[in-house]
Amino acid sequence: MAAVTPLIATSGLKKHFGGLRAVDGVDFSVMPGEVRAVIGPNGAGKTTFVSLICGRIEPTAGTISFDGSDITKLPAHRRVRAGIAYTFQITSVFSNLSAYDNVALAVQRTLTDGRAVGHLREGVMAALSATGLADRLHEIAGSLSYGHQRLLEVAMGLALKPRLLILDEPTQGLSDGEIENFVALVREVAREATVLIIEHNMPVVMALADRITVLDAGKVLAEGAPDEIRADAAVQAAYLGAGA
Amino acid sequence: MAFGPHLLLATLEGLVNSAVLALTALGLSLVFGVMRVVNVAHGEFYMLGAVLAWWVASLVSGHPALGFLVALVVSPLIVGAIALASERLVLRRLEYNPESTIVATIGLLYIFQQAALTFYGPEARPVEAPFSYRVLLPWFGYSGYKLAVIAASALLLAGTWYMLTRTKIGLVMRATQYDRETAQAFGIPVTKVYAGVFALGAMLAAVAAVLTVPISQAHYLMGRDPLLLSFIVVIIGGLGSLRGTVIAALLVGLSDGIISVFYTPTLAKIIATLLVAMVLVFRPQGLFGTAAR
């Protein structure tokens, strides 16, 4: 393992909003092929942390590297082209466009960048089929049910053919049945991509994650295999015990 | 005339410009600050103030001061009523959406302007000044009325400042500006505040126009320059800031007068407009940082 370059790594990463230290010196790395979960109490800085990785916001200090090269200064759209896809915590599909057009935007990006080949339509249908939305391609995204909008969001992420897929609380608001399908879908994705998932639902985390990172107050509190995290007293005090 | 007196004259003229501009721009700034509405028709409220002042003064016989004083009260009231009607019939229905209201106020601009052309006509007409006393300086005589305009404007600005910072009405307005939803939750009647602010903004422009009319005549196209200059002042001065507006009005009013002494007015306008556009491009937070939704 040590000889392999981490796919994504941060060093001394900080983000301060005025006096608030949302992310406060995080050293972090994920190996290619891993499914990594990031957990922590509300306000621990999880979304800020992944937003720094995908480039939506700029860090106050520290560096980020992707597959060995420094991407700290790279604008968000260039990171996406390099293979980092981010699905939004608050569903953020194009609600006035059809499901087809939503996914087509992602597919045409990878076609333009040469990271995928073939026809636009085939790529779109593949992503819609993978998420079970194939029969809804003409529907306007805003008229889909909430669960389907979350899946469409994931379909857009998949269609970007990412090397690193970041899922920000993907199961929030989904029914039990939908969550089950979703876990199966992420397992499928994980065969080709590295997955970084922020999740509150502990059964989902335990079912999917190879390793877990626990953030608290902008710092890494613990990191390890699911069983180690479950047994960690500090984690229990900060998070698991605190009513999760 | 030697350079020194020439500069003094330019400065005095600049101060008169600044005084009128500060009142007009304050109206625009209040409306934008509290309602987030860019009122493109603001210059037309100014024009209506002047045209109505001529109309009112022409109805009053007797000493010119009487006609002027009646106009100073009646004209802004009528303009305020027109603004109230516009707010109720148009802006409120658009739910104060920033982009829709710009399009709508452009429409209002043309409607007011053409209404003035229809009912008032294309002529430029003056209102007689309430007094014609000339202040004799060692180098030249200067209109006492112009000095009175500066004083009156300063008085009105002070009054507005007092209202905004020391009274309950001001508090309610600032609360609405700060956070509309929270203000509503605390029982502030936001729609009434908006209507009041829009009328107040228009009335400030109208008062400024009435003060100006004895100096420069009333004309149906006279709203354009005050609109542009008010934009400039509001952008430089920062939104909703009374102090910023006054300082920027002084800056713009004085420099407009002084620059025109040395350059052609066209070049002065080109440079000023370009500079302000650049302020917006490179320091948008000054005015619009919180406006973009």
Add this chain to the structure above:
Amino acid sequence: MSGESSPAKHYGLHAALIALLAVLAFLLPEYHHGVFARVMVLAVFAMGYNLLFGYAGLLSLGHAMFFSAGLYGAGLTMVHLGWGVLPAFAAGLVAGALLSLAIGFLALRTTGVAFMIVTMMFAQVFYLALFYFGSWTRGDEGLVIAQGQRRLSFAGVDLDLTSPVTRYFAALALFSLVLVVTLAVVRSRFGRVLVAIRENEERTRMLGFDAFANKLAATVLSGVICAAAGAAYAILFGYVGATFASIQYSILPLLWVLLGGAATTLGPLVGTLLMFYLIDSSGDLLKAWLPGWNLSSLGIVGVALVLLILFFPKGILGTVRERWVRWLP
């Protein structure tokens, strides 16, 4: 609007419209013949505006400067340098391209209301500059391009662009070209990205698109199309004046597009045509009803703007698409 659907219907509809306009050249009475030629050129201006406002969602209040860049680019080179029609037209396009590139580069750093004000101010600078350089432009009075210069000679053909029939078909040729280009852009991947930026810029960026570069490309394309309209106007109608750079000519394309339907390919023509006849006929009606009043067309523009934004924000074809013809591009 998805490029997924009905290319045959889309191109068929547009071809039919172009054919209809060609036939009308022989059917219209003289006065309306002239109106249509003018409206087609102005509709090109509206189509350029619509590309940026309707599809990319950028509301500019300064597009008169792009129209005028074409108008003066063609007009000044013809009057002062004696250039022929084709090089003068090209000069108009280049002027529009350079100006829109520079303005886009600056103005696109802002969004929303600030973008509207900034574009308006840049257009005002352009307008004032026309007066500052009045010795060449002759300001409001303007320049008249000599009839003899408004001829197009190539490959042994000599076209007199001052003749009504030739002028009509020259206007139709430009209109058709821009209409087809617009349709192709709207159906393209680039068009889809523009709509995505309009709907949700942040999300589009997180799909790997450079929002600024795409908006800049749209601004330049829009600027060049508007400049083409301006250059054609100078050449076909022979007059170049500062009025065309005034704020009023930045508002008019907005009005035409709002009336016809923003983000519809045919809306600009519909809006321009209707507004032209509305102003045209209302002038006569008002004079008949209210003799001696100084009403001008601007009042109608004002009323139309307020009514449209209040009651009819999607415009004619936008409403048609929403209610009846879903596939309308």
